[in-house]
Amino acid sequence: MLLARLADVSEQVAATSARSRKIAVLADLFSATPPAEVPLVIAYLAGRLPQGRIGVGWSTLKEPVPPADHATLTVAGTDAALTALAGVSGQGSQTERRRLVRDLMAAATAPEQRFLLRLLTGEVRQGALDAIALEGVAKAAHAPAAEVRRAVMLDGSLPRVATALLAEGPSALERFRLKVGTPVQPMLAHTAKSVADALATLGPCVVEEKLDGIRIQVHREGDDVRVYTRSLDEITDRLPEVVTVARDIAGDTFVLDGEVIALDAAGRPVAFQETASRVSSRVDVATAAAARPVSPVFFDVLAADGAVLLDLPGRERHAELARLVPEPMRVRRTVVTDPADPAQRDAAGAFFTDTLDRGHEGVLVKALDAPYSAGRRGRSWLKVKPVHTLDLVVLAAEWGHGRRTGLLSNLHLGARAADGTFVMLGKTFKGLTDTMLRRQTDRLRELAVSDDGFTVRVRPELVVEIAYDGLQRSPRYPAGVTLRFARVVRHRPDKPAAQADTIEQVLAGPQPRVV
Numbered sequence: 447m448l449l450a451r452l453a454d455v456s457e458q459v460a461a462t463s464a465r466s467r468k469i470a471v472l473a474d475l476f477s478a479t480p481p482a483e484v485p486l487v488i489a490y491l492a493g494r495l496p497q498g499r500i501g502v503g504w505s506t507l508k509e510p511v512p513p514a515d516h517a518t519l520t521v522a523g524t525d526a527a528l529t530a531l532a533g534v535s536g537q538g539s540q541t542e543r544r545r546l547v548r549d550l551m552a553a554a555t556a557p558e559q560r561f562l563l564r565l566l567t568g569e570v571r572q573g574a575l576d577a578i579a580l581e582g583v584a585k586a587a588h589a590p591a592a593e594v595r596r597a598v599m600l601d602g603s604l605p606r607v608a609t610a611l612l613a614e615g616p617s618a619l620e621r622f623r624l625k626v627g628t629p630v631q632p633m634l635a636h637t638a639k640s641v642a643d644a645l646a647t648l649g650p651c652v653v654e655e656k657l658d659g660i661r662i663q664v665h666r667e668g669d670d671v672r673v674y675t676r677s678l679d680e681i682t683d684r685l686p687e688v689v690t691v692a693r694d695i696a697g698d699t700f701v702l703d704g705e706v707i708a709l710d711a712a713g714r715p716v717a718f719q720e721t722a723s724r725v726s727s728r729v730d731v732a733t734a735a736a737a738r739p740v741s742p743v744f745f746d747v748l749a750a751d752g753a754v755l756l757d758l759p760g761r762e763r764h765a766e767l768a769r770l771v772p773e774p775m776r777v778r779r780t781v782v783t784d785p786a787d788p789a790q791r792d793a794a795g796a797f798f799t800d801t802l803d804r805g806h807e808g809v810l811v812k813a814l815d816a817p818y819s820a821g822r823r824g825r826s827w828l829k830v831k832p833v834h835t836l837d838l839v840v841l842a843a844e845w846g847h848g849r850r851t852g853l854l855s856n857l858h859l860g861a862r863a864a865d866g867t868f869v870m871l872g873k874t875f876k877g878l879t880d881t882m883l884r885r886q887t888d889r890l891r892e893l894a895v896s897d898d899g900f901t902v903r904v905r906p907e908l909v910v911e912i913a914y915d916g917l918q919r920s921p922r923y924p925a926g927v928t929l930r931f932a933r934v935v936r937h938r939p940d941k942p943a944a945q946a947d948t949i950e951q952v953l954a955g956p957q958p959r960v961v
C-alpha cells in the first residue's frame with residue numbers, strides 16, 4: 447500500500463468530528479490493506495512506531511527536503527527505512543541518521559512529508575483512534591463490532607485480531623478466548639467530579655480505595671504464575687513476592703486484577719516513584735525486594751477454576767474474589783445499596799476522605815451490576831480524585847492540524863523562576879474548546895516573536911489555568927518534572943505573568959511520579 451493513501455486517510459480522520467465518518471473512512475482503508483500490513487497501518491494511524499524510539503527529533507527534521515512529484519513510497523518501504531534508522535548507532539550516527547531521514551523525505555510527496563513529520567515527532571493525534579480503528583476493521587470484515595471488541599480485549603492486540611479477521615473473515619474470532627497465561631486488556635474508568643456525582647450516575651455501587659501503585663494482572667495455572675502490567679508486559683521475574691502470594695491462594699487456576707504497592711513502616715504508601723522504581727528494576731531483584739518489598743492488593747477476578755467470569759455482575763465477581771483471596775489482600779471498600787439514602791451518601795463521602803488521609807490518591811466507584819468490560823474505559827467505573835490547578839504562562843504554541851489547522855493548539859507551559867525567567871513544565875492541547883482556540887490564536891499571534899512553521903515562540907504574557915493530576919519526573923524539562931494529565935481550564939487575561947505560580951510552588955505540590 448502506498449503511504450500516500452495512509453496520509454490521506456489520516457488527514458480525513460483528523461478533519462472530521464463525526465465518528466461514523468471516521469469509521470467509514472477507516473473501513474475503506476482496511477478493505478484495501480493487505481492483511482500483513484494491517485499492524486503497520488494501525489500503528490501509524492495511532493501515531494506509534496513499531497521500532498519505538500529511533501533517535502530522530504526536530505534537530506534532524508528541521509532541514510526542508512524537496513518533496514517527490516509522484517507517490518511511490520510504500521508503507522512497507524517506510525517501515526524498512528525506520529528500521530534502518532532505529533539501527534543506527536556509534537560514531538557518525540548523527541550524520542547517518544540525517545542522511546537516512548533526507549532519503550526518506552525525498553521519496554515522499556508533500557502530503558506524505560507532513561504525515562511523516564507528525565509521525566516522527568509524536569504529533570499524530572486522531573482521538574481514540576484504536577477504538578475507532580476497531581470499528582473500522584469490523585465494518586471492513588462484515589463482523590459485529592461487539593465481537594471484535596471482545597476478541598481484542600481477550601487477546602490484547604488489535605493488530606493481531608485485525609490481521610486474522612481481514613485474512614480469514616468473521617470465523618477467525620472464534621479462536622480468541624480468555625486463556626489463563628495470556629494477559630487481558632484491563633477495564634478502565636472514566637472520571638467523575640465528586641463521589642456524589644458518581645453515586646448519582648451509577649445507582650447501587652461500591653466505593654473502593656484507588657491505590658497509587660502499579661496495576662497488575664496475576665495468572666495462575668497450577669504452579670505456573672505469570673504477572674503482567676496494565677500494558678500487558680510480563681514482569682513475573684521482578685515480583686517474586688507476588689508469585690509467592692499467588693501460589694498461596696487456595697485456587698490453582700485463576701486470573702486476578704489488582705495493584706502492587708509498597709508501604710512504609712506505618713503502613714502508608716510510599717512515594718509512587720519508589721514503587722515504580724522497584725517494579726521496573728531488572729537487576730538483583732532479590733536485593734531490591736528485600737530493600738523495598740511490595741504487596742499485591744486485588745479488587746477483581748476475571749476467571750477462576752476453569753470458569754470465565756467477565757460477564758458476571760460486579761457483586762458476583764467480588765463474592766468469588768472473597769472466596770479466593772483473604773481480606774488483607776483485597777482492596778478496602780464500602781457498599782452503597784441506595785445512593786438516595788443520606789446516611790449511605792455520607793458514609794461514601796467519609797470513606798473518600800479517609801482514603802485520602804491514608805495516603806491514597808482517591809476512590810473508584812463501581813456499579814454493582816456491571817460486567818468486566820476489558821479494554822474499555824466504561825461508564826460503570828468512575829474514578830474520583832482531588833483536582834490540582836496551577837496558573838502558568840504560555841511560552842510557545844504549536845500549529846494544529848486536521849480540524850485545528852490554522853490554529854495555535856499545543857501550548858508550552860512555564861512557571862515563574864526566582865530570576866524572572868520561566869521554567870517549562872510540559873505541553874498540553876487538551877481542554878480547549880473551539881472558541882478558546884480561536885481566541886488564544888489571536889492573542890498568541892499578537893505576542894509572537896518567532897515562527898518556524900511548526901512552533902510559534904511568544905512573549906510570556908498569556909496566563910492559563912491548568913488542571914493536572916500530579917507531577918511526574920522527566921529529564922526532558924529543566925526542573926526535572928512535568929505535569930501529569932494537564933488540561934486547560936480557562937485563560938486568565940485578568941492575571942499578569944508576574945502573578946503566575948512559581949516553580950517553587952509547583953515542586954511543593956503533589957508528589958512527583960515516575961511512569
